[in-house]
Amino acid sequence: MIITDKIYSAGTLPPLGTIPEKMHAWTIRSERFGSPLTAFRDEIVDIPALRPDEVLVANISAGINYNAIWAARGKPKNVIEANGTYGDAKQDFHICGSEAAGIVYAVGDEVTNVKVGDHVIISASKYNKNCPFILNGGEPEYSPSYHMWGYEGNWGAFSQFSKVSDYQCVPKPESMDWDEAAVCCATGTTVNRMLRHWEENRIRENDVVLIWGGAGGLGSSAIQQVRAYGGIPVAVVSSAQRGEYCISLGAKGYIDRTRYTHWGNICGLDEAGVRQWSLQAARFRNEIYTIVGKRVNPMIVVEHPGSDTLATSLFVCAGRGMVVLCGATTGHTASIDLRHLWIYQKRIQGSHAGSADDLKEYLRLRREHDFIPSVSRVYSWDELPQAHADMERGSDLMGKYAVRIVPDDVL
Ligand SMILES: NC(=O)c1ccc[n+]([C@@H]2O[C@H](COP(=O)([O-])OP(=O)(O)OC[C@H]3O[C@@H](n4cnc5c(N)ncnc54)[C@H](OP(=O)(O)O)[C@@H]3O)[C@@H](O)[C@H]2O)c1
Numbered sequence: 098m099i100i101t102d103k104i105y106s107a108g109t110l111p112p113l114g115t116i117p118e119k120m121h122a123w124t125i126r127s128e129r130f131g132s133p134l135t136a137f138r139d140e141i142v143d144i145p146a147l148r149p150d151e152v153l154v155a156n157i158s159a160g161i162n163y164n165a166i167w168a169a170r171g172k173p174k175n176v177i178e179a180n181g182t183y184g185d186a187k188q189d190f191h192i193c194g195s196e197a198a199g200i201v202y203a204v205g206d207e208v209t210n211v212k213v214g215d216h217v218i219i220s221a222s223k224y225n226k227n228c229p230f231i232l233n234g235g236e237p238e239y240s241p242s243y244h245m246w247g248y249e250g251n252w253g254a255f256s257q258f259s260k261v262s263d264y265q266c267v268p269k270p271e272s273m274d275w276d277e278a279a280v281c282c283a284t285g286t287t288v289n290r291m292l293r294h295w296e297e298n299r300i301r302e303n304d305v306v307l308i309w310g311g312a313g314g315l316g317s318s319a320i321q322q323v324r325a326y327g328g329i330p331v332a333v334v335s336s337a338q339r340g341e342y343c344i345s346l347g348a349k350g351y352i353d354r355t356r357y358t359h360w361g362n363i364c365g366l367d368e369a370g371v372r373q374w375s376l377q378a379a380r381f382r383n384e385i386y387t388i389v390g391k392r393v394n395p396m397i398v399v400e401h402p403g404s405d406t407l408a409t410s411l412f413v414c415a416g417r418g419m420v421v422l423c424g425a426t427t428g429h430t431a432s433i434d435l436r437h438l439w440i441y442q443k444r445i446q447g448s449h450a451g452s453a454d455d456l457k458e459y460l461r462l463r464r465e466h467d468f469i470p471s472v473s474r475v476y477s478w479d480e481l482p483q484a485h486a487d488m489e490r491g492s493d494l495m496g497k498y499a500v501r502i503v504p505d506d507v508l
Pocket of ligand 1: 162163164283284287309310311312313314315316333334335336339354401402405406423424425426427448449450451488491496
């Protein structure tokens, strides 16, 4: 391995086997917390040293994910304060990014699963594999050391190189382009876990699945995965154009949420308010029946808006079914009518990211089924803050966004 003090400009790559001392990275610092347009800055930082079980990956493409918006705001969590807590030296900057695909440039002495030159997708699930919980046979995703790469912990995807643990590296299928591969990590994988991880509520053939934000990142992946498992995806969207996009991905139909107003807090509604809420929720549920062609409630509701929608999700969910929630874009407090939970014995299940095994299952699904590419726009390196601002604004973009770190003509 050759170490060089030469800095390679963004969009270029050193020859394989050459590791620069420094790299370009989009950093967040606490004095810049706020809009992604100003919170991110392209800086030159040291490339971190590897521990024996770590891998240095040259990122080729990275996925845009909502967690970098939270990180840029510094709320609800100051990720910079937390970034020294996972075994790495504390830095006063944070490199975000939980989705990437790239080329292995260096490996620590103990790494055996990948070698220099391998093309890999990086799983976002990170943990200390030597923590007592895991050594005693506990699932890593429930370990106290479990955290999200590129959000909780520094050295994420928005840099020329990332330092990751060996178990995070999964071979990239050659048939997948770099951008599609990058966005598997915290989207395809997260959805796969939501649909399959909880034994009693694992997706089965002909299950109706309601998918909020069907035209968004998680939603567009959920539609395709539900279809591949033989389920019936019903999307919720905010315009007919977004609904038609969902249908092109395989949704059975869509509900335009802008035709309803019963969103948000249901605590403290007076009698008339409860009646209004119930009428709208029932009309919403009837739309599902119309789309499906029979009175069948969703066995799974893929939840992530949170505050605005949880009460409706629980209401429409089938008895013994599951509302599975992995985010809270509209706010992280919510109210529900508890009767909808216990009388029909439904489940509200939290879900976070996915394991390397969930990623492998997602890749298997893609290999065996006809998936339509979900990346709708690829931004350049310089446009990374804008990509996040577009996501924050909820722009007209559909599917996933990626940032290309090294263009094809350089590879
Ligand atoms: N825990 C995890 O591992 C994990 C992984 C990935 C993402 N997430 C979280 O999941 C959330 C969604 O991520 P994403 O990548 O899919 O984001 P995205 O691409 O921005 O999609 C979110 C979708 O939500 C819909 N939406 C927005 N406001 C809404 C409202 N008030 N009511 C209902 N729907 C609304 C929008 O669709 P319409 O306007 O068309 O309805 C939008 O397309 C984020 O909060 C993210 O942090 C968590």
